[in-house]
Amino acid sequence: MLERQLKKKVLITVRTYPTPSRQQIEVSCTAGIDENNNWIRLYPIPYRFLANDKRFSKYQYIEALVQKATSDTRPESYKVNPESIKIVSPPIPIANQWKARKEIIYPLKVRSLCELQALRDANQYPTLGFFKPKEIIRLEIKPEKEPEWTEKQLTNLRQYPLFGNALKSELEKIPFVFTYVFRCDDLNCHTIHKLSCTDWEMGTSYRKWINVYGNNWETKFRQKYFDFMKARDTHFFVGTIQQHPGDWIIIGLFYPPQVVDINQPKLF
Secondary structure: OOOOOOEEEEEEEEEEEOOOEOEEEEEEOOOEOOOOOEEEEEEEOOHOOOOHHHHHOOOOOEEEEEOOOOOOOOOOOEOOHHOEEEEEEOOOOHHHHHHHHHHHHHOOOOHHHHHHHHHHHHHHOOOOEEEEEEEEEEEEEEOOOOOOHHHHHHHHHEEEEEEOOOOOOOOOOOOOEEEEEEOOOOOOOOOOOEEEEEEHHHHHHHHHHHHHHHHHHOOOHHHHHHHHHHHHEEEEEEEOOOOOEEEEEEEEEEEEOOOOOOOOOOOO
């Protein structure tokens, strides 16, 4: 029985670096919050093949026709019709962007990764979440075991698109794995966690900075994704992996400025 198509309005909060796809050439994991304040995962999103008027940014609202996924058992996963995507709002204005984003996202915030895992173990839900780590200990940058696409992946990338135009450049594989090591803000957690991060922003930064800085790209990368993130009020968007439902990865970063407590007494 085919699932009924629904029109959903979604605030986009996450977009990961694309991966090769047998049916869609390349796709990006995309997630957000629907009009009922629930997490939703949308796929497939062949983002670089979308028409310009459908290329949404993070923190824009879109409308699209979706239906509950049958090949993905994760409850937040919906199959989207890419041709139905319509951008229905401009990005949240810079003047109040962090405040406006917090008002929507913070109601879905949980205390820790451990809390998310406990909820998932009990109910097989949720498989998307958002929390603030107590401490970001370090950022690990390690070479990929396979720094180049496999022949099968290249075959997928070199298909002719069924819609849209052929891309000017083939998707570049990021030859490194970026992993955050952190502690949970949970008194019952005595574990140091390690989660890889697949945020599109990270992949784009790597590709840009290796061209600008050459072999010194890692210095600039660590300044942004470790030093800067530690100085901000950084939170993680996380999700489970379809093929490994017990494993979590970081799929997006949320980094507003630190909030200064005006009621805190001054030392001098």
